[in-house]
Amino acid sequence: MIPPVNSLVRYDNPILVATSKGKKGDAKATAPKAPAAVSQTEDILNSILPPREWTEDGQLWVQYVSSTPATRLDVINLQEELDRKLQQRQARETGICPVREELYSQTFDELIRQVTINCAERGLLLLRVRDEIRMTISAYQTLYESSVAFGMRKALQAEQGKSDMENRIVQLEAEKKDLERQIQDLKAKCEAIEKRESERRQLDEKKHAEEVQFLKRTNAQLKQQLESILAPSSNTAAAPKK
DSSP: OOOSSOOSSOBOOOEEEEOTTOOBOOTTSSSOOOOHHHHHHHHHHHHHSOOEEEEETTEEEEEOBOOOOOOHHHHHHHHHHHHHHHHHTTOOSSSOOHHHHHHHHHHHHHHHHHHHHHOHHHHHHHHHHHHHHHHHHHHHHHHHHHHHHHHHHHHHHHHHHHHHHHHHHHHHHHHHHHHHHHHHHHHHHHHHHHHHHHHHHHHHHHHHHHHHHHHHHHHHHHHHHHHHHHHHHHHHHTSOOO
16 A cells, blocks of 8 residues: 655554545554563654644554664665655755755754664654754744844835935925925125115215215315415514504
8 A cells, every 4th residue: 555645764554544434443453562662662763753644534543663683785776765755856956945845854854863763862863853953944934034024014014214315305495406406596686785775875976976066166266365374464464564
């Protein structure tokens, strides 16, 4: 029978657990009793790699991970099977690839199974390493998703801020044009005031000059009159007595 999911981890043959009539059987009832050490190893394997269960045609099947020790040929076959599946499923060689991640995870689980059969403590230690790696990857994925969401929010804020800044620029340019127009109006007013004041100042200077000339002529006339008045008196006083 073909299991529902083909994996690089080696499993034993599937065992029928229950039928559609509700009869349940012991999954390990038909298997011969193993020594205590082997049974303990199987328990550790089942805790590390839980058995697979599925229902087919109303029958419940279970498949336990294999407790058969691996040989050097098994490791070589595992490597060849990994390369074949990477090529068959078109996994990417670099970058983030869920297919490659899944296949390498299955390969690591198979290596943990092989090591656990020979040394349970070493297998449990590799299990801790695997769980730590998965937790680290999960943390990096969460951090990546958070950074992507943060980047999207910042991009949206920047886009909104860009629109606001463009509107602000248009408003400031309109204000600038209005101020430039006001400056031109004020310059024209200043030039008109300066021209008017210059003309008024020229008129005042001309009027002042005319008044000065008038006063000078008046002064000269008065001086001449005064001299003409004083001149006969001086002649009479200077005449000799008889």
